[in-house]
Amino acid sequence: MKKVMMGNHAISHGATLARVQVIAAYPITPQTQVVELLSEIVADGKLKAEFIKVESEHSAMAACIGASSAGARAFTATSAQGLALMHELLHWAAGARLPIVMADINRAMAPPWTIWTDQNDSLSQRDTGWMQIYCQSNQEVLDSVIMAYKVAEKVLMPIMIVLDAFSLSHTYEIVDLPDQALVDKYLPPFDYKYKLDVKNPHTYGGLTTPDWYMEFRVKMHEAMDQALVEIKKEAGEFEKIFGRRYDTVDPYLVEDAETVLVTSGTAASTARFTVDQLRAQGKKVGNLRMRVLRPFPFADVREQLKNAKKVIVIDRNISYGYHGIWAQEVKSALYGHSKVPVFNFIAGLGGRDIFPETIADIVALVDKKKKPDQELYWVEVKR
Amino acid sequence: MVEIRFHGRGGQGTVIASKILADAVSKEDKYVQAFPQFGVERRGAPVFAFIRIDDKPIYIRSKIIAPDHIIVVDPSLIDAIDVTEGLKKGAFILIxxxxxxxxxxxxxxxxxxxxxxxxxxxxxxxxGSKAAPIVNTAILGAVPRIFDFVRLESIIQAVRDGVPVNPDANAAAAKEAYDSVQGV
Incomplete structure (x- = not known):
């Protein structure tokens, strides 16, 4: 059924269709409508779930960890400072191997206070052991929540579904709401092998000496490697049932492109639009949209960028004193495999708009250079 | 692609009007994207909403700075701000x-x-009330009279689905507005 909905409600509908059993969340702009709608759906009896009101994001994740440990399908959503407050428990959820799914609506970090989008909130949780999936449309948001449970429950690692504040969260567009019966066919109930059971008591996460701690970490890393296999497998499985395909990366006209833009989130969507404009002017430009940050799709990135003469990474984030974070990832993947020059542009922090003209200007600047003469380039900054 | 900017004041339901218009356009086998001005909205302050309509998927996601047309929900804004800012030549202005x-x-x-x-x-x-009438549905009824991307039937259906109360009165208001547009 086709329905016009905002990105926040696409998350709520995705979680509902995934038949989540426990929702624990604390409101924060721009995430608020996600849990508003979910609380209504639960109160109306349309979803059989426990809705737990908590006093902070730290508690929201703690409740999800408890619920997931008991074998429930758990869900939460947050943004920015809320995600940062969860940080300790993000490690806990991943270390305890709990397949929790969370939506993070990318909001820039304070101070100064802001409610608008950039990716520093989610990217600074890169090393917590959570998979991260970046979306460019409300349809992808809804579908990704459903797919996330399939992958997470297969490999027993948590997943963060990430989308831009406002440009998706508060933007209305047409979303095909899948049939519940089809979703049920795709996503069976969660049957957690290690769930807490009073009849068969266990304790988890207790003190582990140097003799064994590292082995737990090896298992987590191997689970992430397996997650990459599962994400690619589910791209096909999901497409078979729903007709929409989501892989680790989303290439657009890269095969013959001399310059390839590497982008993510809604900036990637606008970059794709810009590629059409630049192609119409005869410029051989393509766009590689990064969808999965962790597990990092090394092979796909190397394959898609193998013909490029120049790579431009546009980062809506910054690792102060280094590069944009996607640029680090892409450079690291290419090192030793390719000599293609990688240009890094920082744009759109704190919700500053990234227009097609912004992207076209970046391409025009790179056209004039053989290789980068700066570590990174700031875009449209007042001095 | 058609890009339209709505001008209203906080609390008038301008964003909801753009959403209902998106609902109506979705019944026309077209693609649509509607969004508010991203920020903090105050009651009575000038607010904007935007809508894009196309026959193919819409990938551009930046703000609309040069709209094809504008819809002015609150005419007092014409003296308060430059409603025609960035407006393209040949634009329609519905007031x-x-x-x-x-x-x-x-x-x-x-x-x-x-x-x-x-x-x-x-x-x-x-x-609504005499002091604060809810003008959304009447404004939307005027839209298919001057634009060809949406039919009155789709507007009326979207209005019926989109209003919390009085679907019949809202539908009738949309129809009457369609018949009373000046300047056609």
Whole structure:
């Protein structure tokens, strides 16, 4: 059924269709409508779930960890400072191997206070052991929540579904709401092998000496490697049932492109639009949209960028004193495999708009250079 | 692609109007994207909403700075801000007012003005109160009269689905607005 909905409600509908059993969340702009709608759906009896009101994001994740440990399908959503407050428990959820799914609506970090989008909130949780999936449309948001449970429950690692504040969260567009019966066919109930059971008591996460701690970490890393296999497998499985395909990366006209833009989130969507404009002017430009940050799709990135003469990474984030974070990832993947020059542009922090003209200007600047003469380039900054 | 900017004041339901228009367009086998001005909205302050309509998927996601057309929900804004900022030549301007289009010639020769007295229609159908009529549905009824991307039937269906109360009165207001647009 086709329905016009905002990105926040696409998350709520995705979680509902995934038949989540426990929702624990604390409101924060721009995430608020996600849990508003979910609380209504639960109160109306349309979803059989426990809705737990908590006093902070730290508690929201703690409740999800408890619920997931008991074998429930758990869900939460947050943004920015809320995600940062969860940080300790993000490690806990991943270390305890709990397949929790969370939506993070990318909001820039304070101070100064802001409610608008950039990716520093989610990217600074890169090393917590959570998979991260970046979306460019409300349809992808809804579908990704459903797919996330399939992958997470297969490999027993948590997943963060990430989308831009406002440009998706508060933007209305047409979303095909899948049939519940089809979703049920795709996503069976969660049957957690290690769930807490009073009849068969266990304790988890207790003190582990140097003799064994590292082995737990090896298992987590191997689970992430397996997650990459599962994400690619589910791209096909999901497409078979729903007709929409989501892989680790989303290439657009890269095969013959001399310059390839590497982008993510809604900036990637606008970059794709810009590629059409630049192609119409005869410029051989393509766009590689990064969808999965962790597990990092090394092979796909190397394959898609193998013909490029120049790579431009546009980062809506910054690792102060280094590069944009996607640029680090892409450079690291290419090192030793390719000599293609990688240009890094920082744009759109704190919700500053990234227009097609912004992207076209970046391409025009790179056209004039053989290789980068700066570590990174700031875009449209007042001095 | 058609890009339209709505001008209203916080609390008038301008964003909801853009959402209902998106609902209506979605019934036309077209692609649509509607969004508010991203930020903090205050009651009574000037607010914007935007809508994009196309026959193919819409990938551009930046703000609309040069709209093809504008819809002015609150006519007092015409004296308060430059509603025609960035507006393209040949644009249509739909204004909620009891005045005639020729009274808005000062907006410029490059544009064509249409008017609809949505306040009067809303009051007639008891939508909202006399002091604060809910003018959304009447404004939307005027849209298919001047634009060809959406039919009146789709507007009426979207209005019926989108209003919390009085679907019949809202639908009738939309129909009456369609028949009363000035400047066509």
């Amino acid at each position: 909620n007012t009891g005045h005639q289009p020729k009274e808005f010639q000062h907006l410029g020769k490059d544009f064509r003005v249409f008017t609809i007295d949505a306040n009067e229609i809303a009051i007639k159908y008891k939508l």
